[in-house]
Amino acid sequence: MERRYLLGNEAIAHAAREVPVDFVCGYPGTPSSEVVDTLRVHPDPGGYIEWSVNEKVALENAIGASWCGLRALCTMKHVGLNVAADPLMTSAYTGVRGGLVIMSADDPFAHSSQNEQDSRVYAQFARVPCLDPSSVQEAHDMMRDAFALSEDTALPVIFRPTTRVCHSKSDVVLGEMKTEHRAGAFEKDARQFVVIPAHTRLLHKALNEKQPGIRRLLIEKGYNHFEIKGKKAVITGGIAASYVREVLPEGISLMVIGAYPIDDEWLSSFISRHKEVLVIEELAPVIEVQVRELSGTVPVYGKKTGHVPFEGEFSPLAVEKFLISAGFLEKNIFPEPRQPDEVPMRPPILCAGCMHRSAMYAIRRIFPDSVYPSDIGCYTLGLQMGTVDTTICMGASITIGSGMAHSNTGKPVVCTIGDSTFLHSGITGLLNAVYNGADMVVIILDNRVTAMTGHQPNPVTGLTATGIGSPPVSLEAICRSCGAAFVETASPHAITQFLEVLKAARDKTGVRVIIARQPCVISDRRAGVKRKPYIVDTEACTGCAACIRFGCPAIVFEEEKARITDLCSGCGVCAEICPSGAIRKEVRK
């Protein structure tokens, strides 16, 4: 036993090693990525670890391992579970052999996501158990115990921490890491693993029959618990429970839900001992719907009554307001906060010298007045440059684009997608676009790494998750084998040449692919690549601000002249943009 101050995801990773987990896979996605990242850089990684190319691939790999009897962990962000939904739904029918835990990290407030979907609803849909921790310590303990729960129920278990658990820190009590890994063995059983109609009908029935036992088991395990203190009760779950505990006045009962499905009888006996109930949970009204079903004449306050919102994340202050509005708290606990001061925004921006900026700049120049479907990655920040018109989900740049190309808008369609996203789910879209004769330009922004989520390697990087060499896949070969006739590669740092390639593409028809290749500046810096910074010759600078409009954060404007700060990473693009030739490489004597 050891007490350490850890990030939620680090504590979760540690817990998996205490089991020990034998097989780990996943696809990076905020807020889930640090679990695999922590495990994979450990000097002795223990079991098998991979970054898979997408979440469906990852989950199917994990199911394969579990069917061989291994304890398998598969991590992703909530929207990744949409991609993995196909194997998820039917793996509940087939069940598991070795414990299988699917970590699907939810992101209330969409800090770093395209939506605010709630993985608890998926668990309900698939009819598998779901664990929802309210603190880092609980996340650790739940992850440690989830594999046994999976084996006890013979079902995959969804573990659903939210951003404020994954990216929270806490002092945590850790157990010993274990090293007794299992060896896999696959015992064939077609009635379990081959879901032809005759088998699957029976498996579905068996899954439904398991449910009451699971509900009771979760109560016995103590994940769901309560304390009776009065005639009013708050029912809460997940991270919201920690906010409720901070502000709940004396004399109000508290029920905390940490695991689903919730047992009806147990829940209704709690409700019936109270005169009023307030349900406080982030996102979907999962607890609330069940409470309403069982509440009889007891009034229930929550989302349906407008006391609690359906969206966003909560905080102690937000919970205080819910309690006051429902009459559970008389007066404010927190001071009425002063208005935040008017301060210019500082949104995230592309790094100084990021190739996405130069690529987007070139796209705007060669393809003005076009439609720009884009995708998910650092380059989504190209929104600030006006070259991102759509972003919906992973891989959807090419497919939304081909749909638009077939819609006769009269505007060129120029889409952008990153290397990792292309490999995740862009290839099928490209294949489809070529097959069906779309007229569009596809620009693959290939910076050799999955940058946005923390620089994870992917099949173009040349390394696996654990740092073993693997042959970097050729994007050119993939695109050509999808049938694309125009496939050109150029670096957006060599901006003049890159503009020429875009022009050549503009003058052709059909699906034209440009691979914009230049390593991410952060990975370059970590690899020790050094480029001389650039400086502005203040004599020659006319103050036209062309470089400022380019938007590199290393360029500032002072006294009507540009100046380059020490953020410069020496990409050289501003020097080519400056119409007066005032920017040049620094020469140190």
Add this chain to the structure above:
Amino acid sequence: MNCRFDVLVVGIGGQGTVLASNILGEACVIEGIPVRGAETHGMAQRGGSVESHIRIGSTFGPLISPGSADLLIAFDLLEGFRARHFLRDGAPLVTSRSLVVPTSVYARSLPVPEESGIISALMGTRLCVVDAAGIASRAGSPLAQNVVMLGAASVYLPLSYEALLEAVRRTVPEKTRSLNEKAFEMGRDAGCNP
């Protein structure tokens, strides 16, 4: 010890707010005090505003409520100004003098914020402005600014000097240990008076 003390550390992605949180958290572990924290990860880190909440002595959730922070540490003057509403009345703001102008200012042609302007707008806040960049360079590396700032703020913290210094040692990369110890001590001598 069951005192509760909420510290908010703000800055710009890449300035090391996460390391600051790790040092404070480690110091709590050394002293046997419970601690909770929350921080910004993912895309928001790319040069955007970031914040680390550190709740010393807390066993609740990780978020500090506006108007109730006991100490605000800012690695950038403008970020300190942005987060001022988190402070409870009379609580101190320890801020670096350095100021990175957000690109949004140029993009929208807004007035460029300046040190003197921000400092006068902060009138009424208990303020300690630290020349973190200068001190860090004198300690041996501009990268140690975050540790300088922690040193400067340490006089307000309910954590012992020894625990904090030990936490610095345990948390920073081994090669930079003595440099960071020095940065911490020089920060502490920077003249913030509780």
